[in-house]
Amino acid sequence: MKILDRYILQSFLSTFATVFVILFFIFILQTVWLFIAELAGKDLDIFLVLKFLMFAMPRIIPLVLPLSVLLASIMTFGSFAENYEFAAMKSSGISLRRAMHSLVVFILLLSVASFFFANNVIPYAEYKFINFRADIAKRTPAMAIAEGQFSDIGTYNIKVDKKSGENGNHLTGVTIHKKAAIGNTTTVIKSKTGELSTSEKSNILQLILNDGNYYEDVTPKDYNDRKKLPFAKSDFKKYIINMDLSKLNKNDDESSADVSTNAMLNVSELSYTLDSLHKSYSKDVASFADNMYQRTGIVSIQQPMPGNLPAKTPGTLTRPIPPSRLPVAQKPADTTKKVPLQNNLLAMFTRPQKGPLLKVAKSNIESVAFTIDGSSFDRSEKIKNINNHQLAFYDKFVIAYACILMFFIGAPLGAIIRKGGIGLPIVFAVLIFITFHFINTFGKRISQSDEMPPFVGAWMSSFILTPFAILLTYRATNDIGLFSMDTITEPIIRFFSSIFKRKKDQLPES
Incomplete structure (x- = not known):
């Protein structure tokens, strides 16, 4: 490794470590705030509180790691550009693309490590976190009840x-x-x-x-x-x-509602579970369709008369013979032209008998409609469960790609804005990360309700910000500013120049 690569890597790592620790501490405080009801006033010793936080820490990494990469990239490359270090590199024939080589290798290794962390460490930590919360209640059940006030327990x-x-x-x-x-x-x-x-x-x-x-x-x-x-x-x-x-540990954290079904599974376990869920869903749909078909009574109506059955051989199934294949003498008479089918059926009964029949038919229809509504709700819940597992599957890969994406947004952006420190880089980093997180959350919410494929919902933020990263990298490597005013001012100048030239040509010569 050359001296320049070592210098750039050391500058980035020092900034990255500092930013990561600060952000990690901030998100830990947010976790404490979310679970303050389970920690405060429960007579827990410091060891149990630290163990509680230790199991909650890994779930913060998917948020802290991409943001740390983004902010460290903007601060490092912004500092290089602000102190004219990039100008010295370019005067020596070293381009921005060449200066990023060592960091690209590090970010690739970091993304691979983040994938294995999300695939192995986070599921295990989620499992221990949920079970530890239940174990606290088992070891010290009195923590659920506070002195001198009413405690809500079930x-x-x-x-x-x-x-x-x-x-x-x-x-x-x-x-x-x-x-x-x-x-x-x-x-x-x-x-x-x-x-x-x-x-x-x-x-x-x-x-x-x-x-x-x-x-x-x-x-x-x-x-x-x-x-x-x-x-x-x-x-x-x-x-x-x-x-x-x-x-005892009921809380309002929405992510804990489905944590036991998908967040505690790795990629292979999610793949196996998804296969089982799809098979179970297909089996339920087929069973419901068969049940509804049986309730219509169409099967019994379509059963042919014994005289119409062909010779039956052992091991074969008999099927009704359609009217089009019956002999001419056996074809049923066409009565649909004279009287509609429903009127013909009701004509077989007297007026006092029609009322009870219609009531029974109405009751059957209402029962079927109620069954369909219940099945529709059950189907939507199963689809939501499948989508949640698919989103958890894709999230393992999204966190790895997010590290790469944030680096190729932050590094060229820092070189363009030419500002280091913690002022302007934090503003850009927060805006970009909020956009990324908002789009990611929005895509997941839509995918959970089955309005969008889970693959698109999980990768939506990456798909939207990838062209932005490519554009920034292109403009930074070609020494183009963030916004080129020439593209806006040149057409305006050209327009007014043509107007003034036309007026000048129209003036009479003296």
Whole structure:
């Protein structure tokens, strides 16, 4: 490696490392903010918090890495151009393209490493992250309940006056409001003491209450009896409530909704899962179509009479003979010209019989329509699941290409704007990365709803910004500015020059 290549590479690496650490710290703070409800007030020691953040760190890399490459490229090449180092290189016969050789090799290696990181490390970290959140609830179940306030756990709102014990499992002064499916809370449970217990192999949290009472409002069927406000009340020495631990870590992070199905899988596992999902979807569609066809009754109508059946041999299937192939004497009479089919069928019944028949037909149609609506919703959910897995599959490759793309945008842009430091380069980097991230998110959202192929949705931002990277690289290597005003001013000058020349020619000679 030549001295110049080593110098450019060292300058880029130092800037890249600094930018990466700063951005990584900023995104870590954002992660803490997203999961602050699970960390604050839970009596977690510093080791568990650090372990929680360690498992959450890898999911930040796909955002931090491309942005770090972009910002470091703009700052490094902008500093070279601002300090006239590129001018010295060009005077020595070294072009911008030649100066980028060492960094191109490094970016290619970085993109390959990012692919393996996204394919192996991130799925494992996501698996550990989700399971660690559940393990925290199993090890210290009392963290889900705070003192002196109501805590929402599944279908219960629980309030305790005081927690004690090694893990806060012993409760004093327990008040529980059980949520109603519709309307206000109608069930209240109070006890003097309680205890939380669970097992690491179980997803059920047991709340054992001692010395309390159970109160429940009763809603009679008779409306007049409801004015009496009846209720049921009972005392108990011991009462056990089972709660689902999966409700303890409920949050509003949309990405965690499908993390267990696609983000924890690598490329080979996603490929295998997608194949299974496609086969299952095709099987469900065929089963639904066959079911709906059977419900129409067309099969029984098309069954031929015994006299029309051909000779049956063992191992063969018989099919109905179409009317066009029946002998002339056996062809059914054409009655459709005289009376339509539906009127002919109803004419076979009396007027009192037609009403029940039409009601049955209407009921069947409504039942079929309801079945179709339910199947349509189920089909859309399965398609969304398939699209999410396909997007996760393509994301492994998008992050690798994004590193290359951001370098070929940032390096020529820095050489063109000729400004280093952290001022103007940050503005350009943030604008470009926000555009990239917005288009990427927009494409994924559309692909999830099956309005666009997942391949196009995952690669949309790369497809749109690649021509921009090519244009910037071309203009920088050919010493052309970011915006050439000559392309705008020359046609205007040429237009007015032709007008003034025409007027000059029209003036009479003195």
